[in-house]
Amino acid sequence: MNDTRQQILEILSGSMSDILARSVLSLSISWSKVDPNNLRHGDDKRLLVELEKGIRLYVRDDALQRTCMEQMQSLLTINGHTRPSPVAEPQIRVPVLTESDIVDARGIGRLVCNKLGFSGAMQIKVATAISELARNIVQYAGKGEIIITTLDGNRRGIEVVARDEGPGIADIDLVMSDRYNSRTGMGIGLKGTRNLMDEFDLKSNPDNGTEIRVRKYMD
Ligand SMILES: Nc1ncnc2c1ncn2[C@@H]1O[C@H](COP(=O)(O)OP(=O)(O)OP(=O)(O)O)[C@@H](O)[C@H]1O
Ligand SMILES: [Mg+2]
Numbered sequence: 263m264n265d266t267r268q269q270i271l272e273i274l275s276g277s278m279s280d281i282l283a284r285s286v287l288s289l290s291i292s293w294s295k296v297d298p299n300n301l302r303h304g305d306d307k308r309l310l311v312e313l314e315k316g317i318r319l320y321v322r323d324d325a326l327q328r329t330c331m332e333q334m335q336s337l338l339t340i341n342g343h344t345r346p347s348p349v350a351e352p353q354i355r356v357p358v359l360t361e362s363d364i365v366d367a368r369g370i371g372r373l374v375c376n377k378l379g380f381s382g383a384m385q386i387k388v389a390t391a392i393s394e395l396a397r398n399i400v401q402y403a404g405k406g407e408i409i410i411t412t413l414d415g416n417r418r419g420i421e422v423v424a425r426d427e428g429p430g431i432a433d434i435d436l437v438m439s440d441r442y443n444s445r446t447g448m449g450i451g452l453k454g455t456r457n458l459m460d461e462f463d464l465k466s467n468p469d470n471g472t473e474i475r476v477r478k479y480m481d
Contacts, residue, residue, distance in 0.1 A: 266298040266337070267291075270313065273333045277321045281356055281363075285370045286316030288352040292412065293377055298338070306338040312377075319373060356396075356408045358424075364396040367408040374410055374420050378480060387458040388420060388478050394451040395424035395474055401446060403428020403471060419460075419479035427471035434464055 267287065274283035290312035291297060296305040313334055321327040354374075356367040371392040375385040392408060399406035406426025413419040436442050438456070442449045452474075456462040461477040 266301070269337055270298055270334065273330060273337065274313075274317070276333075277317075277323075277326045277330050279362075279366060281366050282320055282369065285354050285373065286313065286320065288354060289373060289377055289412075290316060292352040301338070310334060310338050315377070316373065319376070320369070352412060354410045356410070357405070358396045358399045358408055358426075359405045360400065364393055364400060367396045367410075368393045371410055371420070371422065374412055375478075378412065378418060378420060380420075380478075380480065384478065388422070391455040391458045391476055391478075392422055392424075394455045395422065395476070398451055398472075399424060399426045399428070402426075406471070413477065413479070417479045417481075419477055421475065421477045423476075424474045425471070426473075430468040430470070430472055431464075431466040432468075434466060438464070 270287055271283055274286055278286070290309060294305070294308040294312045296309040298309060301309075314331055317327055317330050317334070321330055354370055356363060356370060358364065358367060368389045372385050372389045375388050380388070392410075396408055399408075403426035406424065406428065409423040409425065411421040411423075413421055431437055437444075437449070437452060440453075452464070455474075455476060459476040459478050461475075463475040464472070465474075466472040
């Protein structure tokens with residue numbers, strides 16, 4: 263089986279974490295609208311351009327970056343040329359258990375914003391919101407996930423869902439108010455997140471845990 267997606271993943275994984283590699287691949291596919299398993303002449307270029315953006319962002323070492331790009335180039339230019347099939351919008355799920363998952367979720371959010379054309383300041387806002395939500399998962403629920411979706415309808419933007427099956431938030435009104443005194447932190451993570459984003463929706467109860475859905479739009 264000549265699975266080009268798998269081969270691209272292997273190249274990327276050589277120089278970044280698995281979850282970043284998977285994210286760079288799925289975003290590159292979505293943004294180039296090219297399915298690597300169904301390449302047509304000319305498509306390889308568009309896919310390559312997107313992959314290279316991700317490589318430049320995540321591979322710091324110059325030599326490693328060059329090697330990674332060269333491997334990608336030779337892989338994509340020897341493959342067959344058939345019609346590309348339409349590709350669905352990407353949804354990236356990041357399991358969140360540790361500090362490094364928080365960093366990954368944050369980085370993936372920034373990459374999505376970057377590809378959407380968000381300004382640097384907006385990228386940082388979204389990345390900060392993701393860190394706060396992910397940190398709460400690790401701190402209060404132990405584990406959960408962050409789901410990042412590109413919104414490409416009439417309003418372009420990004421949606422982030424933070425979900426866990428932890429103990430839930432007993433008094434939502436209280437933690438969202440200025441009266442709240444946190445024993446574990448500054449008590450401003452959720453309020454800050456609400457201010458940074460355009461939409462903020464919090465559902466929580468002790469049976470199902472917590473689900474926070476936020477969105478930021480391009481305009
Ligand atoms: N995923 C979650 N599960 C259970 N409880 C949560 C969760 N997220 C937040 N909480 C509760 O809501 C409170 C407010 O969260 P928020 O992030 O605003 O502040 P903090 O985490 O206490 O401090 P900061 O984020 O400023 O360091 C927390 O103190 C915690 O009790
Ligand atoms: Mg917090």
